[in-house]
Amino acid sequence: MNTIAILKKHIAEATTIADRYKAVLSKEPANIAYELSLATIEKHIDELQIQLKSEKEIRDKDPLISTMPKRQNKKVQRPGDATFLNPHF
Numbered sequence: 844m845n846t847i848a849i850l851k852k853h854i855a856e857a858t859t860i861a862d863r864y865k866a867v868l869s870k871e872p873a874n875i876a877y878e879l880s881l882a883t884i885e886k887h888i889d890e891l892q893i894q895l896k897s898e899k900e901i902r903d904k905d906p907l908i909s910t911m912p913k914r915q916n917k918k919v920q921r922p923g924d925a926t927f928l929n930p931h932f
Contacts, residue, residue, distance in 0.1 A: 854892060
């Protein structure tokens with residue numbers, strides 16, 4: 844699954860959760876815990892949307908990247924590379 848699809852899935856799930864908090868808050872408007880939770884989830888949705896926009900911009904700039912299989916996007920490790928000798932580098 845590509846990054847854009849994953850981000851869209853997470854946004855949809857977070858939006859569903861936010862809608863649940865809104866429904867509870869309509870019944871219990873004085874519940875501060877639900878208000879804080881809703882604010883947190885809305886901030887999370889905003890951050891996911893920013894990431895989604897960024898990923899779409901990257902995809903639009905270089906269409907070759909979006910069509911390449913994942914294994915071709917990885918850097919090939921060669922014996923002279925520092926990461927070849929130390930994978931934690």
